[in-house]
Amino acid sequence: MKYSRKQITKAGEKLLTSKSQDEIDEALVLINDWRTSHLFPLVTLKNSLLRLLTKVKIEPILVSQRLKRLTSIEYKLDMNPTMGLGGMQDIGGYRCVVKDVKDLKKLDKALAEQRIAHKLEKIVDYAQKPKHSGYRSIHFVYKYSSKKENYDGLKLELQIRTKLQHNWATAVETAGIITKTSLKSNQGPDEWLNFFKVVSSLFAIKEKLPVMDEHLVLSMEDLMVKVYNYCQELNILPKLKAIRVSTNKIETENIAGDYYLLNINIIKKIVIINxxxxxxxxxxxxxxxxxxxxxxxxxxxVVLVAAASIKTLKKAYPSYFLDTSEFIQSIEKMNTNSQRLNLVN
Structure with missing residues (x-):
């Protein structure tokens, strides 16, 4: 790597604790340079993933990549003070969303058995054992191997998940904007956190995956009633619908590029794209x-991502456009079924 993990960690500490603006600016330049160095390895590993998908005959819903936002880096460091920036493994991240659990398990097996030059350091299966927030996905952490010093030793993270799990994660990130908290890190109002946990278990039932431990004693009908009640009490669906950013004009302009820099104004509900x-x-x-x-x-x-087009970009990162339409459709269907089955008054 261009910088040692000790140098990176020290820059991260300065970013969080220094009272000198000059020191902070110096740290930011180093951190950004280090973050940028993840771009080339990301492209290499993403292309390797695309070849593997073709080999095992899986048609992905989407494949995308991004560099971690500075605000996300700071938040993660603040939440994990002993980790250090040099130990952060998802500065460069790429994602694959597949149709269903069958494809997820197939890809999981193929990735675990894949032979590539880069070391697979860790696999964490949050699909079978979800995070406390209800988050589900399977994470693969790679240590990149290269003859070029700038890239050798960099860590990158691949997330694979189903479309339903992706819709859930998108809604959690968007709802975090409404509550002005990090719901995805299990921070925020209990009612909102509990709502997403219940939905996670209902989605798990649909996908034949384990429910959250706290829901083991509840039936599917019990969970559906809880979702309906949370929606009524918190006015969840109208709130999610209200903050969606309109991108109709952007999509018809056919803006071409390899990297897209998005600046989303949450208040004005507009997005500026370079x-x-x-x-x-x-x-x-x-x-x-x-x-x-x-x-x-x-x-x-603000976020910098790579995508083939604006449409695929929006599909890959709907949370950046505050678009939870597919999640909303799933919840509306649940609520309708609850009423049809006379589960709620």
Whole structure:
């Protein structure tokens, strides 16, 4: 790697604790340079994944990649003070969403058996054993191997999940904007946290996966009633519908690029998109950092991602467009069934 893990960790500590703006700016330059170095390995591993998907005959719903946002880095460091930035394994992340659990298990097996030059350091199966928040996915952590010093030893994380699990995760991130908390990290109002846990178990029943431990004694009907009641009490669905960012004009403009820098204004419900070619990734990364330093976290979200088009970008990261339409459809169907079966008054 271009920097040692000790250097990176020290920069992360300065970012969180230094009272000197010059020190913070110096740390940000180093962190951004290190973050940018993950782009090339990400492309390499994503292409390896695409070849594997073809080999095992899995048609993915989507495959995407992104660099971790500065606000997410700071939050994770704050929540895990003993970890250190040098130990963070998802600065460069890529994702594959598949149709169902059958494809998920098939891909999980293929990845575990795949022989590549890069070391598979860890597999964590949150699909079978969800996080306390209800989050489900399978994570693969790789240590990149390269003759080029800048890339050798970098850690990257692959997440694979079903479409239903992806819809759940998208809704949690979007709802976090409504509650102004990190629901995905199990932080926030208990009612909202409990709602998503119940939905996680209901989705698990549909996918024939284990429910959350706290729901083992409840029937599917009990869980459906809980979802219905939470929706009524918290006005959840109208709130999710109300903050969606309109992208109709953007999608018809056919904006082409390899990297997309999104600046989403949550208050005005608009998104500004800058596009960059592959050979402009350093320019894109520097602009990413500039925007991150200038935004109001409660009003804006900025992220740099790679995608084939705006449509695939929106499909891969609906949470960045505050789009929970598929999740809402699932919940509305549950609520309708609850009423039809006379489970609620």
């Amino acid at each position: 596009t960059f070619k592959k050979n402009q990734f350093e320019i894109a990364s520097n602009e990413y950092l500039r925007l991150e330093k200038s935004i109001n976290e409660n009003e804006n979200a």
